[in-house]
Amino acid sequence: MATIEFRGINKKFGDETIIPEMNLKIDDGEFVALLGPSGCGKSTTLFMLAGIYLPTDGELLFDGARVNEVEARDRNVGIVFQSYALYPHMTVAKNIAFPLRFKKTPEAEINRRVKEAAELVRVGELLERRPEQLSGGQQQRVALARALVKDPALLLLDEPLSNLDATLRLAMRTEIKALQERLKVTTVLVTHDQIEATTMADRIVCMHAGKIEQIGTPDDLYKRPATRFVAEFVGSPPINTFQGAAADGVVELGGARLAISGGANGPVYVGLRPEHLFFADGGIPAKIVQHEPMGREILYVCDTPLGMVRILEAAATASQSIGSETHFGFDSAHSLVFESASENLIGNARVSAIESGS
Amino acid sequence: MGAVKEEAVVRSNVRKAMKARERANMAIFFGPAFLIVSFFFVVPVIVDIAISFTDLGRELRITEITTKNYDRAFTGDRQLPGVIARTVFYVGATLLIFNTTFGLVLALATTAIPKTSGTFFRAVWLLPRMSPSVVYAILWIWSIHGGDTSLVNQILKNLFGSEKPIDLIQLEPMWVIIFANGFIGASFAMIILTSAIRSIPEHLYHAARCDGAGSLAVTWHITLAHLRWPLTYIFIWQTLSLLTSFEYILLITGGGPFRATTVYAIFIFQRAFGSAGQYAYGAALAFFLIVPGVILALLLWRVSKMGTLLQKPRIEVQ
Numbered sequence: 167m168a169t170i171e172f173r174g175i176n177k178k179f180g181d182e183t184i185i186p187e188m189n190l191k192i193d194d195g196e197f198v199a200l201l202g203p204s205g206c207g208k209s210t211t212l213f214m215l216a217g218i219y220l221p222t223d224g225e226l227l228f229d230g231a232r233v234n235e236v237e238a239r240d241r242n243v244g245i246v247f248q249s250y251a252l253y254p255h256m257t258v259a260k261n262i263a264f265p266l267r268f269k270k271t272p273e274a275e276i277n278r279r280v281k282e283a284a285e286l287v288r289v290g291e292l293l294e295r296r297p298e299q300l301s302g303g304q305q306q307r308v309a310l311a312r313a314l315v316k317d318p319a320l321l322l323l324d325e326p327l328s329n330l331d332a333t334l335r336l337a338m339r340t341e342i343k344a345l346q347e348r349l350k351v352t353t354v355l356v357t358h359d360q361i362e363a364t365t366m367a368d369r370i371v372c373m374h375a376g377k378i379e380q381i382g383t384p385d386d387l388y389k390r391p392a393t394r395f396v397a398e399f400v401g402s403p404p405i406n407t408f409q410g411a412a413a414d415g416v417v418e419l420g421g422a423r424l425a426i427s428g429g430a431n432g433p434v435y436v437g438l439r440p441e442h443l444f445f446a447d448g449g450i451p452a453k454i455v456q457h458e459p460m461g462r463e464i465l466y467v468c469d470t471p472l473g474m475v476r477i478l479e480a481a482a483t484a485s486q487s488i489g490s491e492t493h494f495g496f497d498s499a500h501s502l503v504f505e506s507a508s509e510n511l512i513g514n515a516r517v518s519a520i521e522s523g524s
Numbered sequence: 525m526g527a528v529k530e531e532a533v534v535r536s537n538v539r540k541a542m543k544a545r546e547r548a549n550m551a552i553f554f555g556p557a558f559l560i561v562s563f564f565f566v567v568p569v570i571v572d573i574a575i576s577f578t579d580l581g582r583e584l585r586i587t588e589i590t591t592k593n594y595d596r597a598f599t600g601d602r603q604l605p606g607v608i609a610r611t612v613f614y615v616g617a618t619l620l621i622f623n624t625t626f627g628l629v630l631a632l633a634t635t636a637i638p639k640t641s642g643t644f645f646r647a648v649w650l651l652p653r654m655s656p657s658v659v660y661a662i663l664w665i666w667s668i669h670g671g672d673t674s675l676v677n678q679i680l681k682n683l684f685g686s687e688k689p690i691d692l693i694q695l696e697p698m699w700v701i702i703f704a705n706g707f708i709g710a711s712f713a714m715i716i717l718t719s720a721i722r723s724i725p726e727h728l729y730h731a732a733r734c735d736g737a738g739s740l741a742v743t744w745h746i747t748l749a750h751l752r753w754p755l756t757y758i759f760i761w762q763t764l765s766l767l768t769s770f771e772y773i774l775l776i777t778g779g780g781p782f783r784a785t786t787v788y789a790i791f792i793f794q795r796a797f798g799s800a801g802q803y804a805y806g807a808a809l810a811f812f813l814i815v816p817g818v819i820l821a822l823l824l825w826r827v828s829k830m831g832t833l834l835q836k837p838r839i840e841v842q
Binding site: 213216217218237238239240241243244245247248249251253255264265267268269312316 | 750
């Protein structure tokens with residue numbers, strides 16, 4: 167168990183800066199997800215925690231002690247790779263036992279702990295198999311057992327679910343989360359999949375171009391995204407954002423005039439999530455271009471004076487047909503307004519009812 | 525009815541054409557390999573075996589069909605035990621020191637350093653293999669001959685102040701041919717092992733580091749564990765190649781001095797084409813080289829899992 171702290175961490179590869187400056191504290195036993203698109207620096211961050219990459223500048227602290235120069239093998243970190251990275255020439259038992267060999271653990275204890283770890287992730291009956299004889303899900307479990315067998319201070323998961331099929335991913339998600347809660351091991355998960363992050367982590371660190379955009383609970387990120395990037399990255403189907411110019415608390419969008427509570431001036435982005443838009447008799451005109459049945463909901467893509475807009479309707483069958491012309495309104499309580507230059511959320515600003523259409 | 529019959533005829537013609545094409549394709553694909561193996565392996569082996577049961581000599585006349593060449597090889601040739609002992613030493617030492625171990629060291633070293641320097645060093649080690657054998661042999665002779673102008677003696681004289689030139693061909697002829705062949709053989713292992721090392725996924729190294737392995741443990745548990753098959757392959761392949769190695773020894777030492785470097789392949793050459801001109805006896809000796817060759821080749825087929833590499837074609841050849 168450990169607390170982790172990034173203090174002004176900077177990472178460069180040659181002249182290229184991957185992480186300009188990172189400050190982050192992770193509590194003991196916490197499950198944190200690093201979420202972001204590929205190339206945002208989340209894996210680099212994870213590998214710095216593992217000791218595979220060294221920070222260029224700044225301080226990395228485990229339980230308050232600087233570990234910048236501590237080698238990977240001395241950090242007591244368990245890691246599960248995207249590819250699982252099981253040793254192909256070793257049996258499952260030998261794979262799980264591998265980290266214990268270097269700790270001068272007595273043979274009897276190695277056997278006991280390998281068994282324990284294997285039982286924990288339910289691969290107890292596969293101990294004599296080789297990785298090539300295992301399914302993706304089983305390999306994943308073995309990789310997890312290998313990471314946990316040495317009682318790591320920190321568990322790192324690098325996109326551990328991305329090679330699994332959808333059903334298995336769902337099951338493993340629940341299992342990993344339950345396991346982490348039981349063992350209370352500080353865990354950092356790297357993922358580009360928001361569902362993985364929001365379902366598993368206590369806190370999410372949303373990253374973009376090497377910078378932390380927001381740190382918060384899944385709920386924070388969804389309901390109160392700090393930046394336009396977070397608003398657009400978190401949420402599926404993605405949020406609708408419109409560019410507009412605010413003057414005296416009113417923003418004009420495609421001929422509609424929206425009032426901004428709390429007031430704002432200058433260029434802004436207005437964000438409206440698809441589920442907060444609805445078809446109505448009056449409001450902004452819309453022509454249905456496409457509809458995608460998603461099971462319990464239907465996603466409509468509409469051509470409107472504001473541009474293309476996504477509307478999510480909670481219904482199993484479509485109420486609108488393709489090509490039909492209708493109007494839509496929105497739930498103003500859930501609207502988000504971002505300052506255009508900084509792309510930061512303007513606190514308390516909300517757009518509300520359409521003042522006048524033209 | 526007529527239409528149905530016509531259709532059946534057309535279909536049968538199409539089938540016939542397909543069969544013919546299949547046969548033609550088989551001939552095109554397998555023909556060259558079949559001809560090469562036949563003319564350069566099967567036929568010479570048959571001719572060799574046939575000659576070994578005759579008394580063919582310098583007069584190029586066969587007067588009898590006989591097994592006396594084999595009798596002589598098993599009982600009557602006093603030189604043969606020495607030749608076999610030298611061959612075992614030569615093959616073993618070159619194989620273990622250079623063709624596997626040194627090749628492995630080169631591959632490990634040149635993949636551990638920055639890519640450009642690694643490629644440069646590998647290119648340097650490929651030079652002996654790329655030079656014509658006569659040029660390479662002459663360079664060796666220039667370097668080690670007994671006169672005071674040789675490279676070795678110049679170094680000894682100018683760096684260590686030694687007055688007396690040494691002649692390595694006289695002093696250590698066996699080690700001279702081991703080094704000369706080893707320098708060439710090492711690059712074979714180097715190339716194969718370099719690509720094998722490169723194909724090891726980087727994540728395995730990262731995983732091993734995080735699991736607590738140090739540099740030596742990583743080399744042992746990850747790199748060497750992955751090189752087991754390529755090393756076995758190199759071991760067998762190079763054994764075969766060293767058993768028949770011939771030209772550099774002939775060019776540098778000629779099998780001497782006093783037979784000190786007369787290994788099996790040289791011995792066959794001397795017996796068959798040397799002053800003795802015993803073609804038939806040479807053929808019988810050569811036969812003993814073919815047997816381990818075939819056995820090792822079959823072993824190679826097994827250990828390198830060549831069968832699994834022969835997968836079904838992805839496109840259907842018609």
